[in-house]
Amino acid sequence: MILEASDQTAGSWPRYYDSLTLFSPARYSSLPTMPFGGDPDRYPRRDEVTAYLLRYAEHLDADIRTRSRVTAVRTDGEDFVLDLEDGSRLGARAVVTATGGFGRPHRPALPGPGAFTGTLLHVSQYRNPTPYTGQRVVVVGAGNSAVQVAAELARVARVSLASRTPVRFFPQRPLGRDLHFWLTLTGLDTAPLGRLQRRPATMAVIDDGRYRTALAAGRPERRPMFTAVDGPAVTWADNTTEKVDTIILATGYQPDLNFLAPLAALDQTGRPLHRDGASLAHPRLAHVGLEWQRSLSSASLRGVGRDARRAARRIARELRSR
Structure with missing residues (x-):
């Protein structure tokens, strides 16, 4: 039995911003047994x-x-x-969480003496640039979503990309081949690195050249993180203050697994206690789709199937032994 919280079996994808496009070509974006279809070298969009x-x-x-x-x-x-939320209950001999690592938007507190009185939202609430036309917008973050959304907004608004560290770029097609070709060829895509990478690292922005060019042209401009917020204004690191209409937090996500709290299966940050997806709290509890669960591709369409097979085999062995 699969329990899906939303009204359709597409996970979080229908709720992402309109222009979101996969970094991996279609040939590297399939779940087990069903190819993505179409041109294998294209980069599928959200609706696809x-x-x-x-x-x-x-x-x-x-x-x-x-x-x-x-x-x-x-x-x-x-x-x-x-x-269940509707008041019903179900019994199960085994449970696999497949909610992934993007269910709970991370919303850090803003610095400063007061609250921001403009529009404050997480990037999970952003859809397209139209509502922000002509505004002064600050996007907080240095990752892929932050850069993509800031560059898109810069076409219709004055935008600053605020981050504590400079933006790092990685070419999408090094030596003329897609990054995922090289990850597959070298085995890095499937290497069991999860035990070494207990927390997701700050990833470089995967770029085909557009975003580096946009930042170099100041559309958007990149600035060090602002030091204070008070009412409608932010104060920058150089002590200048200006009014801002909208702040968008592209500050990442955390696993949405609070329903496991009765099992004592989470650490103090709400992350699951596991080893390669196998829960450390219960032998018949497993996880799939977590960032760095076992490998670089654990949280992706191309990689989740490998972890799912491991979870299924482990649970089957456990059930047979009882």
Whole structure:
């Protein structure tokens, strides 16, 4: 049984910003047994990924229940009881969390003596640049989403990209071949590095040249992180103050796994206690889709299938032994 909190089997993809495009070509963006289809060298957009996930779900031999948000998982002897948001309960011999690492937007506190009185949102709430036309906008962050959204907004607004560290770039097609070709060729894409990389590192922005050029031209401009917020204004590191209409936090996400709290399966930050996806709290609890769960590609369409097979084999062995 698959329990999906939303009303369709496409995960978070329908809610991402309109222009979001995969970094990996279609040939490297498939789940097991079903190729993405179309030109294998194209970079699929958000709506293509959503449609692909819906097609994939149609071919699964599983009981899929949408609008079924789990609020708590508890033990019942060796088994589990799942509490759902609608008040119902389900029993299970094993549980796999597949909510990924992007369910809970990270919203750090803004510096300064007061609250920001303009529009403050996380990048998860951003859809397209139209509502921000003519505004003064600050995008906070130095990762892929921050740079992409800031560059898109800079076409219609005056935009600053504020970050504590400079933006680092990595070419999307080194030596004329897509990055994922080289990751696959070298084995880095599947190498079991998760135990070494316990927390996601700050990744370089994958760029085909557009974003480096945009920042070099000041569209958007990159500035050190502002030091204070007070009312409608921000104070920059050089002590200048200016009014800002909108601040967009492109500050990442955290796993949305609070429903596992009754199992004592999370650390103090809300991240699961696991080894390569195998829970350290219960032998029949597993995880898939977490960043750096086991490898660089664990949280991606191309890599989650490998971790899913490991989880399935482990749970099957555990069930047979009981």
